[in-house]
Amino acid sequence: GNSVTQMEGPVTLSEEAFLTINCTYTATGYPSLFWYVQYPGEGLQLLLKATKADDKGSNKGFEATYRKETTSFHLEKGSVQVSDSAVYFCALSEDSWGKLQFGAGTQVVVTP
């Protein structure tokens, strides 16, 4: 079956540091890939997506590239802010974009 593996957290960074969260997946077909962000006590917000190989999703300074050859979709941001502190989820979908397979989530803590 399909699965998503993310690096474990928490990831603790200083403000303005570079952030990378690794995500790899296994899938039988050609999934769409997503990053979601969850702030404390809230639901998930779609951060970015990519629907085919070599696509780059980007939003709010975050980027991720769909790498079919390495089955990866790593999330990066060049300079994090305290407000980026949250839990980040990598997810895939092979059909309906709401029917998602999630990774376990990675907590990111950014300190001033």
Add this chain to the structure above:
Amino acid sequence: DGGITQSPKYLFRKEGQNVTLSCEQNLNHDAMYWYRQDPGQGLRLIYYSQIVNDFQKGDIAEGYSVSREKKESFPLTVTSAQKNPTAFYLCASSSNRVGAFFGQGTRLTVV
């Protein structure tokens, strides 16, 4: 504003009780979903519905039931058969043009 509304935000259930979580959307999305989130884990799919009057089981449907009588509404009932219901429950709706939108969640606790 368009969005998904879940209620209540907090819910307490006694042993042996059924409880119903509400989910309403005004995004005109056909598809709706229920996910369960446990601490330190990702979300797991309970049930989903792609059209009114039709729904399918997800990965962890045992002990749960749903209905989809209206496009806007997709309530989830946590039955007494669900042995470990304490969790954070998230409802979502989706369109393939923009992806999935999530509600703010309902935190269910067994007392």
